[in-house]
Amino acid sequence: MNIFKHLTLLFLLSQALLFAAEPIKPIPKTIEYDRKKAELGKLLFMDPQLSSDKSVACVSCHSFEHGGADPRPVSIGVHGVTGNVNAPTVYNSYFNFRQFWNGRAKDLKEQASGPLHNPIEMGMVTKEVEKYLRSNGYYRKVFQDIYKKEPTHDDALDAIAEFEKALITPDCKFDRFLRGETELSESEKRGYRLFKTLGCATCHNGINVGGNSFQKMGLIFPYPWKESFPDRYHITGTPDDKNVYKVPTLRNIALTAPYFHDGSVPTLELALQKMAYHNLGFDLSAEEVRDLTSFLKSLTGKKPAILLEER
Ligand code: HEC
Ligand code: HEC
Numbered sequence: 001m002n003i004f005k006h007l008t009l010l011f012l013l014s015q016a017l018l019f020a021a022e023p024i025k026p027i028p029k030t031i032e033y034d035r036k037k038a039e040l041g042k043l044l045f046m047d048p049q050l051s052s053d054k055s056v057a058c059v060s061c062h063s064f065e066h067g068g069a070d071p072r073p074v075s076i077g078v079h080g081v082t083g084n085v086n087a088p089t090v091y092n093s094y095f096n097f098r099q100f101w102n103g104r105a106k107d108l109k110e111q112a113s114g115p116l117h118n119p120i121e122m123g124m125v126t127k128e129v130e131k132y133l134r135s136n137g138y139y140r141k142v143f144q145d146i147y148k149k150e151p152t153h154d155d156a157l158d159a160i161a162e163f164e165k166a167l168i169t170p171d172c173k174f175d176r177f178l179r180g181e182t183e184l185s186e187s188e189k190r191g192y193r194l195f196k197t198l199g200c201a202t203c204h205n206g207i208n209v210g211g212n213s214f215q216k217m218g219l220i221f222p223y224p225w226k227e228s229f230p231d232r233y234h235i236t237g238t239p240d241d242k243n244v245y246k247v248p249t250l251r252n253i254a255l256t257a258p259y260f261h262d263g264s265v266p267t268l269e270l271a272l273q274k275m276a277y278h279n280l281g282f283d284l285s286a287e288e289v290r291d292l293t294s295f296l297k298s299l300t301g302k303k304p305a306i307l308l309e310e311r
């Protein structure tokens with residue numbers, strides 16, 4: 001490992017020390033959002049009619065039963081075309097500082113127009129979206145009620161983003177521990193300690209246990225790279241940005257297999273072993289893997305309330 005990598009790690013560690021006692025912050029128990037818009041957004045999120053061949057909705061690749069992520073290594077879009085990257089979770093994505101693996105969208109509204117128009121995801125053009133929404137009596141009525149006009153593409157994105165804002169998963173065991181409402185098991189405690197002492201928390205921290213910085217996959221020992229990966233290199237053109245991604249959230253991580261941008265890792269145990277090796281240079285013992293896994297499982301929160309309610 002070269003001196004620059006050492007320096008980068010030292011920098012990251014010093015950053016971690018700047019955090020208050022706990023590097024992780026609990027998710028608020030509730031979040032304010034516009035109820036009507038979010039309910040409309042929920043319908044749109046689940047509507048395959050919004051795709052060019054009417055077969056794919058947002059929910060096809062962001063499954064509510066799989067922690068808001070895609071259980072397939074890479075997503076499959078309209079006309080059965082296979083993508084090249086694993087779909088991250090939409091749960092708690094409101095708390096991410098940018099959206100997408102390489103952060104190319106600044107917020108959820110800007111993000112939502114991506115898959116809608118991506119020819120291998122939903123493949124729609126603005127005009128078709130509006131034509132469909134305006135031809136549907138129910139949508140017309142609801143858009144009129146909320147936005148006081150005919151359905152527009154922009155308002156549809158607004159409603160989808162409002163729905164995603166509601167997709168928070170509060171009250172996981174670890175958050176309840178942070179608020180002093182419960183104790184962790186011995187294994188969870190050891191896992192959390194390791195998470196901090198090994199250095200995981202230098203990159204995975206804050207409210208989303210990630211989602212707030214870009215970091216290299218393979219900081220210490222390089223990770224395989226492919227031109228097709230949506231990394232920071234595609235944004236900056238700087239060779240050092242190859243395999244640099246937005247650090248993914250570790251909330252609900254036990255539910256969102258397979259792991260990594262390439263969806264190549266089927267289990268959580270293997271994912272954290274690879275992280276420890278590639279990004280920190282450690283080979284973990286079986287016990288360390290068990291304890292870290294117990295801790296990460298304590299980050300599984302409640303299913304978003306908006307998904308449990310019937311209209
Ligand atoms: C064909 C599968 C597919 C469909 C359909 C799809 N997505 Fe995604 N989604 C992905 C993939 C793959 C990524 C990661 C792409 C990347 O980062 O380059 C992603 C990323 C995201 C993210 C960013 C999360 C993060 O942490 O950066 C959000 C939010 C999201 N999608 C919401 C939506 C919404 C809203 C829709 C419907 C309008 C939708 N997706 C439709 C596959 C899909
Ligand atoms: C230098 C920053 C850094 C450090 C240190 C780090 N990670 Fe990561 N972690 C990342 C990045 C970047 C990714 C995305 C990698 C990818 O998809 O290729 C990631 C991905 C993950 C994933 C998979 C997430 C998913 O949704 O696919 C897990 C699990 C994980 N890290 C756990 C850990 C654990 C446990 C440690 C400590 C042993 C750790 N990380 C240390 C930056 C870091």
